[in-house]
Amino acid sequence: MKLVKINEDNCVYCHLCEVACKTEHSVSKDIIKAVKKENVLSRCTVEFNYPYSASIMCRHCDDAPCIFACQNGSMHRDERGYVVVNTQTCVGCWMCIMVCPYGVIKQGKNDDWGLSIKCDLCPDRSIPACVEACPNEALTFEEL
C-alpha cells in the first residue's frame, strides 16, 4: 500500500505541504480563502527543532487503534485501505486521539459536534496534495 514517506533530511520547513493540504480540504479549493477565511486545519503538521524539521501525518496503521477506539464507527478503513473519518457521524469524543500512537489526529468542529481531523490521503487525487506541493522530495508517495 502506498503511503506518504517522510524524508526529514530534505525538509526545509517551508510549510507548503500544509498550505496544499488546507487548500485540498477546503470548500473553495482556493489558497487564500482556504487559509484565511475557511480556517481549514492541515492534516499534516510541520515540526521544527533545529536542524530537524519534518511534516508528520497519519501512518495509516494496519492495526489502527483509532478504529477500535471509535464509539460509532466513524473512524473506518475505506475501500482503498486507508483510515478515514466519516465527517457526518463523528461526535468528537477524542477517543481516537487518546490511542493514536503517532499523535496525528486534530480536534476540529462540525456544526454542534467535534470532528476528528486527520490525513485521508486525498481520495480525489492520484498523488496526495502535500506530496505534490513539496519542492524538495521531503514527502514522497511510495510503498512503505
Place this chain on the structure above:
Amino acid sequence: MKYVIIGNSVAGINAATAIRQNDTQGEILIISDEQTRPYSRPLLPNWVIGEVSFSEERMFYRRNDFFDKNNIQTLLGQTVEKVDTKQKTVILSNKENINYDKLIIASGANAIMPKNITGIDLDGVYTLTNIKGAKKLKEDLVKINSIVIVGAGLIGTKMAYDLSKIGKKVVLVELAKRVLFPALDDYAAVLIQEQLKLSGVDIILNDSVVELDGDKTVSQVTLSSGKKILCDACLLSVGVAPNVAFVDQNIKLDRGIVVDDYLKACDDCYAAGDVASIYDIVVNVRRPIPILPLAAREGYIAGLNASGHEVKFGGGFAMNSIEIGKVGFISMGLIESDTDEVLEYKKDDKYRKFIIRDNKLIGVILVNNVEKAGMFNWMIEKKFDVSWIKDTFLNNDFGWKYFDKAFRVLRLDRKLQR
C-alpha cells in the same frame, strides 16, 4: 463451524468482524436481550437530552448493512438463561437450546444497584448503561425538575452537566473527595468541578445516599451525613458490574469472567469486553476494565482466536477522554502516586502530569492540550524506556521532534510495528 456470540455491542460486533475475516463460510449468530441495532453507548446522555436521535446515523455503532454484508445472523430480544460449556449449548429463557462450536461471551456490564440504599425500588430511580434505562429517563424527563445523581463517574458527571444545561436542578453526590475519582487527580478534578458549578450543578463530595423516600415515586434523598434533599428523580451511576448470571462452573469468575492471555475462558469459549477480567498492565492485577477501546480490541482478538488464530492479548489499562464545558481531558493509567516520579505542569486550566516508575511511563493526565495523548498511550503500552525523553514531556509542543532521529525514522517509516 457455528459461532455463537452473546452480546450485540462493541465486543460482540468486533468478534463477529474478526471471525468473518477468517472464516467466510462459518455460521455466526449474535444473541442479545436488546432489540435495537447496535448503538453508541457513550452517546446515551446526549440522546436523553435530545442532542441526538435514533434517526441519525451517528447514534449507531455500525452502518445498517453490517449484518447482511458480513452474513451475520441475529437473535434479538432473547435473554440467555444458561450456558452449558460441557454440552456446548446456550439455553435461552424461552427454553430454546442453541448449540455452538465456539462461544464468545460479550455480554457487557450493567449498572450496579447498591443494596445498601433503601427505597431503591421506587419509581423515579434511573440507570443509564443501556437503552432501556436511558429510555425510561428520557420519557420521564419532562416531569422531572430536580434530580439527584449518585456517583460522579463518567456517566454521572456527563449526565449532571447535560441535565443542568437543559435547565434541570441537579445535585451530584459522590462518595470520594472529588469527581471522576479514578480518572483524575485533585487539580484536574477541581477544573471539572468548576465547570459543573458554572452550569448550576450542586456538588456534594465525601457523602453517600442511604435512603430514598417517597410515595410510589422518589421525592426525597437522605445522605449518610443526615442531609436531606428534595427531588423528583434519582439517577444511580455508581459503576457497572459484569453480566455473568448465566455462566456455568467451568467458567471462573473473579469480578468478571477470568480469561487467559488468549481471552479464553474455557474450552471453545472466550470472553471479551466489559464482562472479561483482563490483565491491567499498569496496576498488575486482573480486573474488568469497562472501556470501549479495550472492548473493541478484546472482541476482535477473541474472534480471531475463536476462528483458528493464536493472537495474544497483551492486557490493557484504564483510559478516559471527556469534555465538560470548556475543559477537556484525557487520562491514562495511574493518576496519582506518592512513591513514583511525578512530572507536573500547572497553569490555570492547562495541566500536564506524568507518572514514571523505573523509567517507564505508567500514568498521564492532559487537560486542554490533548492532541498528542496517544503518543504517551503507546509508551505506556510498550513499556517504553522514557529516561532520555521524559524531560520534554511537560513541553506544550511535545512531538516527534524530541525523539532520537534513528528511532523516529523507524517509527514513522512503520518499520517498528506501532
